[in-house]
Amino acid sequence: MPVSGTAKSQDLASADALLTLKDLTLRFKGQTNDVVHSVSLRVRQGEVLCVVGESGCGKSVTSMAIMGLLPGKATQISSGKLSFLAQDWDLATDCLPTEVRGREIAMIFQEPMTSLNPSFRIGDQIAEAVQRRRGNSRTEALERAEVMLQRVGIANPKQRLRAYPHQLSGGMRQRVMIAMALANDPQILIADEPTTALDVTIQAQILDLIRDLRDETGMGTLMITHDLGVVAEVADTVAVMYGGQVVEQGPVAEIFNNPQHPYTIGLMSAMPRLDRPGERLAIVPGTVPTISNMPEGCRFRTRCAFATAACAQRPKLRDVASEHEVACHFAPLETHVKVSA
């Protein structure tokens, strides 16, 4: 299978991590099980990390925890260390300060139609982000907003500054969100399914845009998606999540050509063809148990064709190849299959 970005990810394999998340575990108050359990992620400079997994596996919750956007009263973070900008934050006790949020790390959301404030002009919404961060005057901030609109490919940026969100299409609104997120030249962009709500041609444009901006600025990107077509197109590394855990991660070529976790293998065989992007996965047989019904041990047990009694023990993530980690007792599978045969 042709996968882009392979060469690049090899080049960057040694590059320093820009942001690392270690051992994030959290639950919502009143629930009996962790929604996200011991998740670790790493984003490097100039690199796109794609987080994939079925709906409800905790992708958005993980990214919001990084941004400090989860409702404090309703969330209980029991562990999680965030390293970023040569600083560490213990997410269990504090979160990213507002000076960092929106400046060094920015986020765009799954819902372009509702993520802009309907009451304010988009120029002011972008300018506001700039002004807070750089201490610019309003005029300077608006000039910056205009430059950003131009950069994300919006025609007539000067007039568009005065538009209200309802006057723009979904694709345009997502571009505005991207312009807003990138207005302060962040080092990290978190994009939570930035194209899911858009139609196919617009999807491709937005992905191209993110990739171009990445190349231009060297920012690291954490991209969440359902869509393996998107992964093949933009990812350098991939983290596969299932039931609030990372079950496999590694360079994109490894994940596509040599998947090791039974869940990833299921995803791959269920993968839509690249010439028909936009199709969802989730064709792995069976359904995800709800958080409260997650089995002990390996959370994939209820759907796994390879499951044995050993799987009642929780498998740890471990290396099967360089940079390629899998959380399954029987990985690497070939070895195991050979041994048992």
Place this chain on the structure above:
Amino acid sequence: MLHFLMRRVLIALPTIILISIFVFALQKLLPGDPLLVLAGEERDPEVLEFLREKYRLNDPIPVQYLAWIGNALQGDLGTSLRSNQPVTELMAEKLPVTIQLAVMSMIFALVIGIPAGILSAVKKGTVTDYVANVVALSGLSIPNFWLGIMLILLVSVKWQLLPASGYVPLSEDFWQSLRTMVMPAFVLGTALAATLMRHTRSAMLGVLSADYVRTARAKGLSERVVILKHSFRNALTPIVTLTALLFGELIAGAVLTEQIFTIPGFGKLVVDAVFNRDYAVVQGIVLVTAVGFIFMNLLADMMYFVLNPRLRGQ
């Protein structure tokens, strides 16, 4: 928007006419003869007949009504049977009093109700929220006359801080005018504050979980800006609408409160007029307050357009 407003005005007209017919008819059905009030000790049938002719009380009721509404449309609401003053003049005297009371009450209501509503929405489920709701509920259930009397007893009689009653026009003595008005305004205002607080709270709760509020936080804006600018601005529509309607109600008269504090506003005027069978005055007031109320409704509708960029310019 102009089109929309025209339609609203066209709907409002029949409403006003209906109200005026209703009030007119009801007055005629009430027992008691206004002429006996007017004529006083004089019971000479000829005098009574003369007065009857003068006030056209012998005409059929529909004719009387048409004559009245015809004059009203020309700005003549008739004369008071009792004081012989033109009704418009009587009302022009009382209107500033009522408006001053309404404005001051509204200020109390807004200054207390909106911050309390925002606070209890932001602190939903905490002690603060709980206390705010209990206070609001008490505010709604304590009758105005009781609160008024208690305030007079405490503030005026016991502590002698404010005058218990009376009215001084603003133009005569600004501070004294405020001092006489502050207690009744507080009584009326707190009751409205409770209503406003509950509406503000629910509007804010609807907005606080919106995606664009999350975006505002992701931008790194301070919590103050996130709540007071990005959230409150979107919760404003129902609050402004409600304020306009409540203001309309205040104009229509706070009968009890005006009685307790002996404030010579619309409320007092209308009560006296009803007891005296002073038809012209009652009808005039009802007509004017109904128009005022409908106007506030229109204003509320207009604000709806002004506040929503999506509807503006349509």
